[in-house]
Amino acid sequence: MKDDGTTTLTADQLKGDALADAEIGDARSLHRIVIVGHVDHGKSTLIGRLLYDTDSLPPGKVEELEAVSARRGMAIEWSFVLDAFQAERDQAVTIDTTQIWFKTALRDYVIIDAPGHREFLKNMVSGAASADAAVVVIDAAEGVREQSRRHAYLLHLLGIRQVAVVVNKMDLVGYDEARFKEVSKEITEYLASIGATPMFIVPISARDGDNMAKRSHRTPWYDGPTVLSALDSFHGHPGVGAQPLRLPIQDVYKFDARRILAGRIESGSLAVGDTLLFSPSNKTARVRSLEAWPDDCRPESAGAGEAVGITLDEQIFVERGEIASHVENPPKLSTVFHARLFWLGHKPLSVGSRYKLKLLTQETEVTVQSIERIVDTQTLEHASGDTVERNAVAEVTLRSRQVLGLDDYGDLPKTGRFVLIEDYDTVGGGVISMEGLPDQRQAVEVKSTNVISVEHRLTADTRAARNGHRGGVLWFTGLSGAGKSTLAMEVEQRLFAKGYHVYVLDGDNVRRGLNANLGFSPEDRTENIRRVGEAAALFADSGIICITAFISPYRVDRDRARASAPGRFHEIYIKADVETCEQRDPKGLYKKARSGEIAQFTGVSAPYEPPVAPDLVVDTASENVADSVERIVRYIEKSFTLQKGEEA
Amino acid sequence: MDRLDALEAQSVYILREAYARIEPMAMLWSLGKDSNVMIWLARKAFLGHVPFPVMHVDTGKKFKEMYEFRDRYADEWKLDFKREVCPPLEEIDPSLPPAARSAARKTEGLRQAIAKHELKAVIAGIRRDEQATRAKERVFSPRGETGAWDFRDQPPEFWDQYKTDFPPGTHIRIHPLLQWTELDIWLYTRREGIPIVPLYLSKDGKRYRSLGDADITSPVESDAATIDEIIAELGSTNTSERAGRAMDHEHEDAFERLRATGYM
16 A cells, blocks of 8 residues: 555565565576478377476366367367367367467477468468477378478478477377388478478377377387477577677657657667668668667667667668668668569469568568569479469569668578568568679769869760760660670661761670679679760760660669760660570570579579660561661661751 | 567567557557556657557446556556546347456447547557467457457468558557566566556455456455565466456357457
């Protein structure tokens, strides 16, 4: 009772003497385990039995189970513990993810029961994605089945690396060691093929409790751990503190005089005074303070997993969706990326479809640029196709409307995965690979400072008046072998003969000089195109018609070149399908790409993004060289020549 | 980070996601230990502020101590407090068993409050460990216009990407405490010094483990008179937390039916 007459009390006042049991009073570590497997292989039974064996069932529950089971004409059915819904009991199928707690002497567990029925993949994913470790249940009599493989594959895709296998219903095969070894071999081989290794394989009968909590005398040939000791030997959360800082901004609060950026640190750590780089805006500012409530516990630093509120020393414009990092080791910036994704949508995913993408707190529209392959999770065979059906896994390339801050899933999982939304619903999830794609960050940065443009005294009009034509850039883009260089050289010759000032920038020539320091990494390729775009713009400024002949597969690179020569840039799509180009193969490059000698070859193992609205399309698959040259020359004459009496 | 730090950070993340994406919304305050923790977490998430209304859907049948608690802390915590009244029992489906029918008043009161304030979402302090049907819940759980919960077709929820896109007419329940257990709530209440209604503490060998309407909630046998003792007690019991809540036990699927129609 308080002096002010109310009967409310605070916890401090309520604390008893200091003799409270410290062990019980401490929060114990918690592990999240997901149980997967083929329908009817015994997942729910395994869990019900685990609860019984760890003495986690409420008093009377066993009697209640017996009664409910008897009403349905069955022997004791452990799975009824979890199958809480009337509907499920009647169907005898688990239809949603259930979470249930139990504890061992070592620690606490949350068990996530994932349904085995194929239609319920989304629920299985909802349960499994947050697990620390997984148990795959396989029926000893039936062996590895469709869902055993599919679930194991998805666990791996979701990033769960600690896996134990239990071979259940050993009673049905007479506790036969040979059968156990057969099933073990089958699942081990499958897991090995996707790069996974089971940490334990335990022969059990969940219904009878064999090798669950205690070693079973019915399997004297088995000397490994029981299910409970296998669970206890899994590791805790892997450390994400030593990784680069990633702090996605959730919101900006202005409840009082403070302007607070709120978010959760996904990896790494930060401290007051650190300079943060925000992506994709590329702005920087220093951390002035880490805010907290109550006010008297403001920290000086914070690490992975913590929800923080920071203030900055400068009022830069930052909003939800930006990712804060340190200046060194920032996320990549890109509008295109590869992904391995699982599809949950009722409508299939198809090339050209648009979805809303959510990557941490970033949201943007993405288009499916290509479907590289569809993965059969049973056989791991790859198929090609234009659509990905519900419950399938595929490798795709996505293009986003806005620049995204992201990482390779292999480097930083939290910033390397995303979900897709269609018509309000989450229809898929995927993990990112930037293999073969450039980081677009270098391209947006102006490194030199104190640069002031000096104005020429000659105008473009003056130059055009003398030359009789304007300067400009004719940007030829297309696959290797489409005919860019051939046409460029022919056109150059024709125009020169007609009195035009013209020059061709061609790939191999430029790489000998201006770009001699660049290789073929994605970043170098982007830089190669950036320099060509800038050089071509200088040619155009000087009044010359500059033709460039580069594959330049990415729209973003071409758009940047266009921006360098505003109003004078003409995109010419030299079009030919891959088959035609491969037949021509003038430099023997396709052959090398097919044999794997050249990696990331456009059209074979790397994407080509055709122009959206080219100024001219030249189809060299259906047109001979002479006709193509003629059309381009006519286009140039029409676009660049000053007509009689025309103001330059 | 220890377990409580991790739970706190996760709940703060959820509250911030909700606030960034859904408006208008309100937090439900049952005056119980869980919703007190939830308000505390909101003050952490928004650096001392609770930037949305905190709503008590009042059956008028709570314990005296609960009303005293409410009036004091609504003021002390500077909440944008709203009291919403439940309709009389006569307006409720008479086919429900008596205690469930009484509890259904709250469902109807909530439905009316949501309509009155045109709320797109309410934040509720349910936990997965309380009851088997709640174990199936999502953190962001969409309801139809009638407040019905379609547990057979719930949206996928993974990688902390919650459902924040809805067709018009959808209403969302947000559950920031879903991952917490009863023991976590008490450990956190002790660590943070969060006030509680004193009915949770043993008096004459009995205490309330869960607080509802005075006429359909019973105390349990217990000598736990401090939070430390409650924590010690929870370490050694397997009895269900809601054992004292009559409406759960009238029929095999009574609670499931309550939830499907919109009960918390």
